[in-house]
Amino acid sequence: MSLEHVLLGLLERPASGYDLGREFEETAAHFWSAHLSQIYPTLGRMEEKGWLTSHAEPSDRGPDRKVYSRTSDGRRELERWLRGEPEGHASRVAYLGQLFFLGQLDDLAETRRMLVELRERFRERLAALEEIERGWAAEDDRFPDALPSGPFHHLLTLRAGLWVHRARVAWCDEALELLDRRADRGPRGRDPDAATDPDDAPDPDFAPETNPTPGERS
Amino acid sequence: MSLEHVLLGLLERPASGYDLGREFEETAAHFWSAHLSQIYPTLGRMEEKGWLTSHAEPSDRGPDRKVYSRTSDGRRELERWLRGEPEGHASRVAYLGQLFFLGQLDDLAETRRMLVELRERFRERLAALEEIERGWAAEDDRFPDALPSGPFHHLLTLRAGLWVHRARVAWCDEALELLDRRADRGPRGRDPDAATDPDDAPDPDFAPETNPTPGERS
DNA sequence: TCCAACATGTAATTTGTTACATGATTGA
DNA sequence: TCAATCATGTAACAAATTACATGTTGGA
Numbered sequence A, B: 001m002s003l004e005h006v007l008l009g010l011l012e013r014p015a016s017g018y019d020l021g022r023e024f025e026e027t028a029a030h031f032w033s034a035h036l037s038q039i040y041p042t043l044g045r046m047e048e049k050g051w052l053t054s055h056a057e058p059s060d061r062g063p064d065r066k067v068y069s070r071t072s073d074g075r076r077e078l079e080r081w082l083r084g085e086p087e088g089h090a091s092r093v094a095y096l097g098q099l100f101f102l103g104q105l106d107d108l109a110e111t112r113r114m115l116v117e118l119r120e121r122f123r124e125r126l127a128a129l130e131e132i133e134r135g136w137a138a139e140d141d142r143f144p145d146a147l148p149s150g151p152f153h154h155l156l157t158l159r160a161g162l163w164v165h166r167a168r169v170a171w172c173d174e175a176l177e178l179l180d181r182r183a184d185r186g187p188r189g190r191d192p193d194a195a196t197d198p199d200d201a202p203d204p205d206f207a208p209e210t211n212p213t214p215g216e217r218s
Numbered sequence C: 001t002c003c004a005a006c007a008t009g010t011a012a013t014t015t016g017t018t019a020c021a022t023g024a025t026t027g028a
Numbered sequence D: 001t002c003a004a005t006c007a008t009g010t011a012a013c014a015a016a017t018t019a020c021a022t023g024t025t026g027g028a
Helices: A002-010 A017-025 A036-048 A072-083 A094-104 A108-139 A149-185 B002-010 B017-025 B036-048 B072-083 B094-104 B108-139 B149-185
Strands: A052-057 A065-070 B052-057 B065-070
Touching: A002 A017, A002 A036, A002 A072, A002 B094, A017 A036, A017 A065, A036 A052, A036 A065, A065 A072, A072 B094, A094 A108, A094 B002, A094 B072, A094 B149, A108 A149, A108 B149, A149 B094, A149 B108, A149 B149, B002 B017, B002 B036, B002 B072, B017 B036, B017 B065, B036 B052, B036 B065, B065 B072, B094 B108, B108 B149
Parallel strands: none
Antiparallel strands: A052 A065, B052 B065
């Protein structure tokens, strides 16, 4: 299970289940997520396997904290995972499933609505990632070439998110353009607001090549 | 459950569980995946709900096929899903988790190996998507602006994969460049093959802007 | 004769989500 | 006093993977 490995990675320093839950929302959100109700029993199982030890610590407020530390076995397991093959993802992207079948509705306004909504979400996510990167750049003058190894690798994963979200926004722009070109020829399912949308300029800095067939570079 | 909705979408025409399994590997692979052992019981549950009906049909070879058809209730449920909010994804991208923690190894050669391996995978996936698009363009002279609604939406989702995979390849290029710049200053964990890798030119057609901070466009 | 593709399923297990349960402390 | 944050968990359910089980047909 990869959750166990992500927890091992996060436990570079000792932390409680609750702490780790917060880390999933903050630092790890762009590549993993987990609920506390999954984290707690998982930590328990990892302790049974000998990858972690725990001790109780009084809390400033609220009940005792149960603080976990990685054992040398845990560290070894993490290394094994890190040195192994990159783990893929059986992609399950529900919004693409929706879009794929939206042709069965024969209502282009609905397709348009979905693309506009998606673009808005991707833009927000992108802006959040850019903000994080700006923060890192401002608070460490070694950014980016002289960063310590940990932060440097964090930057690499952050930039994966940046590239992908930029691409998603650009894809939405392209798709909306294709869609509006269609709406101009066949009147069926036409969105009355299509022409008045104020927010439709594609990003000129991020066009892979001639639309609509960037595949043909041979 | 979105699997049920994807199955409803795929059942535009009647099909057996086995057929649908093949469709997941072929047409739907870039946005969803499912094993036959998940598909069969799911179809059963959907029939109980009244979204599908089934009848047996003799097969050319092998046992009888159990062919499912969408009912009007099933069609209505599909529409409800399609007209609803775009469904997000709790992203769990294991390879980014690996990369994120690879800093704890302090072995840049290992980071390099992973990025090169990832880039290779993304390139292959990208080439496969480009090949599919080329096939569609060749077999339908209405491509892309005059395609019927179904194929048009299929094209939109395909192009999502194209954009994202292009971005992933470009991200790997950038990451390797940053990495090699690091290796040049600090000798620690240096990959002896880094300089002789023949396969390292970044794609000039797909650079968002100045590296390494495409976020700063203000 | 053996393997691949066709065809359908069940069982066991793992993984992930949602709902429930409890209780302390701090600030508005 | 009320809500938010801290803090840990269990239970029920849903979803997904892996392993098991069975049997046919056609081609190398």
